Amino acid sequence: MVGWPLIPANVKDDMTGCGEKFLPYGRQYLDEDDIEAVTNVLRGDWLTTGPMVQKFEHKLQDVVKSDYVVSCSSGTAALHMAYMALGVGAGDYVIVPSISFVATANGAAYCGADILFTDVDPASGLMRAKDVLDLIKDLSQDILDKVKVITAVNLTGEIAEIVEIHDIAKRYGWKMIIDSCHALGTSFHDKNGILRNVGDCHFADMEVFSFHPVKTIAMGEGGAVTTNDKALYDKLCLLRNHGIEREADRFILNCDVAKPQPWYYEMQILGYNYRQSDIHCALGVSQLEKLPKFIAKRQKLVTQYNSLLTGLSAHITPPKSGTECSAVRHLYAVLIDFKKLGIDRVDFVSKLSAKNVGTQVHYIPIYAHPFYEVKYGSIKRAGAEKYYAETLSLPLHVSMTEDDVVYVVDQISKIVKDRGEGDG
């Protein structure tokens, strides 16, 4: 997640001179309102947990329409807390898709659980119900009995088959988390035609978000868990703050309400410092105010990419989109059959980089990382391997102009033509 070139944060919507500046695959969009929101906090009384934290949580709740929101220090912290809140521990198994950022699996591994990796749709990288059923077929009854949680990932901002996967989870008595770190703002119609927001937790116990600068809104570092379950909400609040309870009516030991000790608090469970600060939340509130604008801009750029790339359809496949889903893409990940194109992906990426176009690969299958390979041996899932071999994320962020998209597609066309393949 690190390593893209740093570019001044004040790049404006009307950025000109395509190709002159490096265009990263993703970056934040900040304006003077954001800067003012943060400096106002710096001038005030609260730096860490203060009024901005609650304001951010209420605002996010309003966007996703969940009953509860718990903000925290990162998407990774959100995942860790979500697994802990469900009581995941040693001896449990957690199912995740093979294609995601490592944090999706790591959050469960921190808890001591073992990870089971499903295959994914080679055309989208998304976990399908079929992939879960295929995994189940290969599991011994002993392991199947120990599965506690399944985590679906709304990769790139698209929706995984969460309705069907939720049905499977219910059938097997598993809890369900949705990693929506890429999908803030995405909505979709469920089987009954009802419009659902990502984060509303209609098909999950909890959903998690990241507000890392390349995501749809930026808080520097930041994350959140959404839920409709009050008990989970209470647990998440404890986990976020060292497991410390400050409300007298919830104390376990010091229950003398007649003579309360004003200094008293209780550490009731082993928690962490995963709190979010007022500085970050002020930025989060200001960014959420711009979310409708961000959504419109991202969707406009995606439509433009899709249309321009039709001229290269023999070689480049734009991201697959479900008709029932109004995706707000965090990533614009195309598929390229590099073998058929006759150019190695490293060379392709280098040629684009030489023209100031940044790209990234999302993601190496999680099971292929040394940590998991040493733990579980060599795993290969056909759909994940194909997706990984072909995926490439092109620049997509709110600071981009339509000229930037034209520039990126032009550079890709040139590389394709230089291979003598034409653009048909």
Ligand SMILES: Cc1ncc(COP(=O)(O)O)c(C=O)c1O
């Ligand atoms: C799918 C997914 N899950 C979780 C995370 C972790 O989020 P953070 O970087 O805020 O810890 C990321 C971050 O890239 C992600 O892409």
